[in-house]
Amino acid sequence: MRYDVLVVGAGPAGLSAAIRLKTSSQAAGKDISVCVIEKGAEVGSHILSGNVLETKALDELIPEWKEDPDCPIKVKVTSDAFRVLASPTWSLRLPTPPTMHNKNKNYVVSLSEVTRWLAKRAEALGVEIYSGFAGKNLLYNWDGVVEGVATNDFGIAKSGQPKSNFAPGVDLRARVTLLAEGCRGSLSEEVISRFGLRQAAGAQHQTYALGIKEVWQVPEAQHKAGTVVHTVGFPASHNTYGGGFIYHMADQKVALGYVIGLDYDNPHINTFQEFQRWKQHPAVRKHIEGGTCLQYGARTLNEGGLQSIPKLSFPGGALVGCSAGFLNVPKIKGTHTAMMSGLAAGEAAFRQLTSDKAPAKGPVDMSTYEEALKRSWVWEELTAVRNIRPGFRAGLIPGLLHAALDAYVLRGKEPWTLRHGRPDNEHLKPLSAAPAPPAYAKPDGVVSFDLPTSLYRSGTNHEHDQPSHLKIKDEGEFERSNLPHYGGPETRYCPAGVYEYRADQYGRQKLHVNAQNCLHCKACDIKDPGRNIKWTVPEGGQGPSYTAM
Structure with a gap:
């Protein structure tokens, strides 16, 4: 299937890009085809955000949003x-x-409700949205340029063999591929690595x-x-x-x-x-x-902010929203900046596709997207708060004092930029140097609960008979390193009980992966000390089922 623009991820950023593309093309009397794929069973089912929404970007994207009786922003x-x-x-x-x-x-x-509303607005403009389709692999042309995405196959057994309900994935090819997968997207991480986007921008991890x-x-x-x-x-x-x-x-x-x-x-x-x-x-x-x-x-x-934003464009496409990382940490807000990045990407894609200099077919250059975003209020906003999160490396009280100094006196205009230090997976202390374990009380069933009860409320569900989407690079590394040195931290940093140790027939502790519990939070891909876990997409439509998150 071929489109002018393919968007991977129906979150605020991806839908904003799709809406801006369609409104721009309709205003200009142009016909630009736009497809959005979403790995959740429905738009919004994988969206989770503690959200106080600043409507700055929405006001620009949909000026009449307050007049829409279906709008959930009230x-x-x-x-x-x-x-x-x-x-x-x-x-x-x-x-x-x-x-x-x-x-x-x-x-x-x-934000689950807001994205469902945005999706309806996008579809009314002619955007094709396909829920339950997970972007598995990037497609490259002979020159190594991204030209779309292959979706996941359905009906593959754990053995790797097709089951009776097997259906092959679809190759979705496009002149522009926008990756809007959210934080730590698997395809986004691939292009960041393949094209050296952090190095190209001089960005930190x-x-x-x-x-x-x-x-x-x-x-x-x-x-x-x-x-x-x-x-x-x-x-x-x-x-x-x-x-x-x-x-x-x-x-x-x-x-x-x-x-x-x-x-x-x-x-x-x-x-x-x-x-x-x-x-x-x-x-x-x-x-x-x-x-x-x-x-x-x-x-x-x-949470890296300005220091961690990679080069935003790559051959054949661009990163938008949390795939790149536009969260304003001290504001505790990222939806407005993500939407603005999508809006800017949609505008840039429209201009490139309709330019007199654009090739008749094939991928177009998206470098103007980054240039436009750097001239916008997004860059100004993130520049002003760039030092607040790394200021907490010294601890809570020094961090609060530094944040107050930054907010009330320096106002983000200091001539220096603090660094983040080591990557998150390198911070764990070995058991020999670790503080005492916290004392965790039994759940009272009133405001605190056990994990199985909470998981039930997430609605998460995965077909058991499918290859695990959590790829372990070295099967023995957990028993050789994580368990003896750190006490098996994967059993504790995961908020879904995916990882547990069980005794084998010889009494040896072996890691067991309960992939069906996965909430798609991706903490394991980030925090594992040896970076031994790679999060990939399961079959489309599986995972949590959020309605009010």
Whole structure:
């Protein structure tokens, strides 16, 4: 199947690119074919974000969005609070940092719902959207230029043999391929490596965090739509970057989540249990106690900021959204910047495809996309906050003091740029030098839960009889290194219980991979000390099933 433009990923960035392409082509009386593929069973089913939406990019993309009765962006922020959880039971409210001012201007949303709405807008313009199709491999022409994507085969057994329901994947070829897979996309990582995009931009490695989130239904008396609370401190140690968010949405729903930087050094940390501990704090618990947990999920996010953005274009296409990494960490927002990157990419693709100098067929050059984005407010915004996240390498209190200095005095205009240090997978201390394991209490079944219960709420599902999408490069490395040196950290950093050790017939501990549990968060691809796990796509349509995340 051939298209002018192929977009991989129906998130905010990919859909913004598709919409801008179609509106531009229709305004110019041109016919540009646009296809979007999405690995989730439905648009939005793999979208997870603790989201207070800044509508700057949306205002430019769809100026009349407020007039659309189907638009789910309705709850404006009514209050901001910033709390330091100083102990397991006590907290202190501090002035809300300027970057976190949301009251009366930003909106509390479910990004799953927003992407479904954007998809309807895109389809109404003539964009073809195919859910349940995972981009497995990039297609290259004889010159090594990307010319599309091959989707995953369906109906392959664990043995590698086709089953009775076998259906081959499809080659989708395009003159422009836009990778909008989100954080740590497998195809995006391939082009970054193959074309040396980090080196070409002089960029540092990416650094990441893991966000774990729930959505609750709470009693009416407990609900205050538009309430926004951010926390730092407990349960994170002084040298662990982390924080929480509590957002009161529409319809008596509350979204809350805990984010932990994946550069933590204690191999005993269990990310799922840290989230359960955080919810037990009185400052958090009061928002959800008496309510019902509806959904659970997890996703990694880029925290490298400006320093870690690679070259954005490659032969035959470009990186948009979190595939490149435009998260504004101190704002705790990335949707508006991701959408703007998609908008800029769509505009650049349109101009290149309709240029008098464009080749009659074949790939076009997308380098003007990066040039345009660097002239936009996105680059200005990320430049101003570039030093805040690396400033926390010194610990929580020094990080907060540095962030205050940056926000109130320097205002992002300092002539230096801090570096991120080592990649996240190199930070774990060996057991001999590690702090004591945290004390994790049993779940109370009221605000804290066990992992199987939470996984059930994620709706995640994978066909058992298929090759594992979690590729282990060296099968014995976990038993030789991870288990004796770090205590098997993959059993704790994964928030879905994918990795566990079981005794074999000789009593030796062997790693077992429960790929069917996978939430597609990709923490394993990032945090494994030996980078021995490669996340790839399973059969299309499988994984979590988020509706309100």
